[in-house]
Amino acid sequence: MTLTDTRRASTDFDQPQRRRGFVPDLDYADLAARIETGEAAEPAKLSRVGIGLARWRNTHRDAAGSGSPQGKHRADPDWRSALATTADGARGAGGGRMTSVPAPIEYEASSVQLCGLNPWAIGAAAPNSGTIVGQHAVTGEAVACDPFAYFRDNHIANPSMFVLSLPGLGKSSLIRKVLLGATAWGQTPIVAGDIKAEYVALTTMLGGQVVTLGHGGGHLNPLAAGTLGHAVVRLRAARTDAAATGDTARVEHLGELLGTAELTVRTRQVNAVCALIELIRYDTHSVRAFENSIIGIALDELYSDSGGFDYANPPLIRDLYQRIDTGSEAMLRATYQTTREGYRTHITELMQALGALISGPLGTIFADHTSQPLDLDAPMICIDVSSLDRGDTALKAAVMLSCWADAYGTVEAAHLLADAGLDRQRLFLLALDELWQVIGAGPGMVARVNEISRLNRTDATGLLMITHTGRDLETLPTEADIKTAKGFIDRAGMVVCGGLPIGEVERLSGELKFTSAEQDMVTSWSRGAALRSAERRTARSPIGRGKFLIKVAKDNTPGIPIQTVFTDLEIDSGVHDTNARFADYFDTAAGDASTGSVLR
Known part of the structure; x- marks a missing residue:
């Protein structure tokens, strides 16, 4: 067939296309074939030849050698073929709709090449300041939770943290990871009153000091100056050396520090005795003014040259008892009595309270010299009071109050030695686990914790407060204590929330602002493990175990959801295992499940 015959045979479709750009005398079939073999170049798309060739290809798209892109995919089924492209877009309803969308092409590249693209275009805030405790619950990025590092980097206003979570969801494990990291940063963690012995294993593993108090344990002398008393001894020796070398400026500086330290020791001794007396008189009245004066006068006389006691050899409660019982002219004047009979009448209740500290349950702990003075050089200090009778609230309160006085005296001693140039500046991290028991132990504990929470920046001391819910702060005996305790959350640098019920959120x-998503997240963590059928015997963990929301601001700033992660060393050592007493039961249950012995 000649070119003329081909034109005549295609007259039916040539007529409309001649008016729309076809060149009548051009053999488009031959041109398309030569373009496909490379013998001819593709004409310009908007030229008359280009427009005519495109329309010819659309008409003959199934023909071999048409040179059209569709011809390369003619073997695909009709449902997969793409719509024809025109100058106005793809033909068909929707201008490009396909009946079946193919799977997208996947690419694999490094995080440097695809940074910010996969899986989230905008990264979530995940500070790496200080101790890394886990990973971001959404992005998987490593997250640190460190009060001192957050304070250093201006994330929070003071180095303190308040942790709220229901039991069994890993709040103590989170605190142990923070304390473990603190030792690596050169800080000294102190757990002053470990009620459940949850930090003894960690302290032992780190080579720290474990002080055991309670029935069958050691003793604690409330009149011992402790580490602060040893600091006074070192200051006196340093002042003597400075005087021998003629350094008058240093002698004057050390003298000022020594005067402040001695006054602090005496004040803490009087406060310690008065606090113990108030615990004994819990249902009657507090220490009277003249009783406070008598205790101070008796201590001054005991530490005088004729008293026979000093900071290296402190007196005991029984020595204080005998000195007050004997009485002196200064003590009689303090009671405004001129006769010894009148004096004894006024001190009867005081002597009864001091006698209770010498004998009975309190006497087993407070009637002898301190067994283990706190060691400033220990990497971690834990005072274990888990052997105390939990039903004896007076004894527990007295021990807890004395432990905190001793611990805070250690902090003051370290700062005193640093100011004198006798030791390096130390940072301390105080942990108050089971806060509801600590502040509920006695009337003086709320004031003690309140003092620390207000002055921790000045004293270079971090504070970790852990409890179950905010309702624990509302169970205190007096309204004043409740209002004071509620301020702990407000003053905390950051608040960490684990699984909490809806009512608690x-x-x-009033103190924290949760978004709706954060509320759903925190409340979902309070549920237990999902139910499973008897055939699926794999043990599951509660949904919220190890999950926490870090709130570093009290406004609407989003929190940081994290999942704590344990290292192999932590897992192998069992330092986070607080269910040790259930080990045999768990092993037995696991064995029964493996043999199919399951109750139905």
């Missing part, structure tokens, strides 16, 4: 709305 609503109760905290």
